[in-house]
Structures are given as C-alpha cells and as structure tokens.
Amino acid sequence: MPELPEVQCVVDSLKRISGKKIVSVKILNDRLREPVQLNLNDLLKDKIILEIERRGKFIIFKLNSGDIVSHLGMTGKFLIQESLIENKFNRIVLELDDGSFLIYNDIRKFGFITYEENYTSNKYIKKLGVEPLSENFTADLLYELTRNKKTNIKQFLLDQSFIVGLGNIYVIEVLYLCKISPKRMAKDVNKDNCIELVEEIKRILKNAISNGGSSISDYRDADDKEGSFQDSHKIYNKKIDPLGHDVLKIKQGGRGTNYCPICQFY
C-alpha cells in the first residue's frame, strides 16, 4: 500500500533511468483506474526521461517533451528489468534505449499511468494539498485547516486535498503516537495537538523513507526490494499496543482503524 514514503523510495530507485530514451511502449492491459491512452506508444516513443519526481502519492516522469503522471493505487509497482520477465500482472511495458525495460505491474488495477503535456494540468495533481515534508506544512496551517471540520481527524488526515501523502497506515500510527483518538472531530484538535501532529508526521515519514518504506502486502521498489519500516509499526495491524493494552479495530469511512482506547483521547 504505497503511501508517501513508499512512493518516495520508488522514485529514488527509478532515478537511475533518467537520461534514457523510450524506444517503444506495449500495453498489455488498458483497463486501469484511468483507461490507458491507446496511442501511448505514439505519445512516448523517442521521448527522453529527464527527471523523476514525487507529488503526494503521484509519480511524475518529466520528459524532454511532456510528462508521464502515474499513481500506484494499492498494488501498483514500477520495475526495472534488464531482460523482460513475464508476469500476468504486467500492465504496461516501456522498452528503453539501453535494452532494459520499465514495467508497470498492478494486480488490482487501482493505479494508472497517463501522458500529459504538462503534469501540472493533470486533474488529480491540481487538487492536491500541502506536502507534509515541506516547510509550508506547519502547526499554524494544520490548525487553520481543521477549523470547522466536522469529520473525524482520521479521515481529515487521509484527505489528499488538505495534506498529501498520508494513507491509512501512517495516519493510524501518527494518531497513536500523538495520543489522539481517531474518532475525535478534526475541529476539536487544539493548537498543541497540531504542533505535535506536525512534528510526528514529519518524523515518521522521514524515518519510513530511510527504512525503505513499509512493505505490508505488495509494496516493492523498482528493484523489487521490500522496505522494513513495517517492523517499527506500533499499532497498525496489532492486537496489543507496546504498553500491553488491547488494540481496538473499528471502521471509519470503510477503512479499518486500529487504536488504543486507553492511550488515545477522544
């Protein structure tokens, strides 16, 4: 389940293909979240990959003309292979000018890959909120954003139009570390909570990136390597928290939420 740290690690592992030219594009399955442009080969052929960047959970391949915008959804992966290894979940294969392959593999097809003349005009990119690792993400901003919000803090933090990059796992972990109940309304977090949330969000994301992300089910980087940050999780997918308290599991907005009713205050 790629969230900001996992996407960042994928981007870092993809950087070594920058400078390479796309020779051809083969579409093996066009029914992704966004239907694959059927003329993708014409759009990408002979384009050079200049840079690879992350915006929220999106991956941007900047080309010498135009950009590729991609989202990994739940099970998407980019793989770099020297020779193509057949896999039934390979959806799109880009052949590069050094003979290697960049493969978009996605079991559940919640992700997509699309060509844009400029990634900033992408309909999803346009709606994104603040980058949590940027200096723009401050306690003051978080306090301001949460005013009058009647949704719970868990779902607020997941909303990519406010803060980008956080997914279910990291939100669950952050709320536990900040001792805030996921059921508390967003408008009821105070200034001190916001200071702590901002610090903890930045800290956990940086830690996760330096540990290669969290590999829960399908996540791998472009070299098919797993991360190890799942070993540092305190409460996600746990029955007992580090203090020995029973962890409760509830549903919020159709998503599972783990929390400790003793440590986390409503």
Added chain:
DNA sequence: TTAATTACCTGAGAGC
C-alpha cells in the same frame, strides 16, 4: 456546501 457511503479490483485467508 459539506460529510458519508459506495464502486472499482483481485489475492489471501477463513470457514464450511
């Protein structure tokens, strides 16, 4: 206008 629910998707695991 805002908040909550549902659809999309498929493998894994549980239960019978």
Added chain:
DNA sequence: TGCTCTCAGGTAATTA
C-alpha cells in the same frame, strides 16, 4: 479439496 464469503484500501463519484 473446493467452494463461498470477507477483508484489504486509494480515489472519485454518488448520495444524503
């Protein structure tokens, strides 16, 4: 063994 059911969750569309 094999079938059915439930669960996992990122995002947008739909509904309230």
